[in-house]
């Protein structure tokens with residue numbers, strides 16, 4: 402089982418959105434997923450609770466709520482289900498949770514919006530990832546679909562010595578619309594640009610993690 406921790410000190414950067422999408426998309430690609438939600442707000446857990454086991458398009462996934470001190474146990478429970486890809490969603494403003502998740506993961510994914518305050522907050526998140534000694538990279542999320550902002554942000558972030566993954570997630574209403582119905586974009590509108598972007602992000606992580614499904 403490979404584990405990806407999604408961390409960002411900034412709220413609203415897209416941690417939960419990306420967590421549920423990676424897990425749901427993995428399932429559609431026959432890579433067995435599991436989710437752990439460390440955020441007391443439980444967006445990821447609640448999204449999954451809105452799904453049903455028998456739904457052929459949007460099946461309920463294995464998802465646990467956990468606290469930082471029982472994370473190792475939750476990871477073992479996920480592993481016992483036969484999961485091949487575990488995604489850990491974390492709370493913003495919680496250095497301790499993020500640090501523990503980062504240490505226990507195989508890869509740390511840091512969503513960041515290409516906006517001034519987010520780029521500033523990224524420095525402290527990147528430091529948590531660095532201290533964990535786990536490989537990490539930023540994924541630029543909610544980039545405006547036009548105007549080149551994502552590429553400018555990429556240069557700024559890389560200039561700080563922080564890795565940035567090639568795939569970019571743009572601001573797309575399909576994300577909001579899909580999440581409202583406890584779905585993922587590839588389930589809601591498989592032809593959408595949002596679905597293509599999630600596929601590209603998943604493939605990038607899959608290659609990096611050497612995940613076979």
Ligand SMILES: Nc1ncnc2c1ncn2[C@@H]1O[C@H](COP(=O)(O)OP(=O)(O)O)[C@@H](O)[C@H]1O
Nearest residue numbers: 412413414415416417418543571572573576577
């Ligand atoms: N690429 C995107 N396009 C449009 N809306 C997005 C995108 N990513 C996230 N959102 C929306 O932004 C809000 C915050 O995202 P969320 O995943 O809850 O962030 P976090 O978990 O980091 O606090 C949510 O309403 C979500 O639907």
Ligand SMILES: [Mg+2]
Nearest residue numbers: 416417440444
């Ligand atoms: Mg969240």
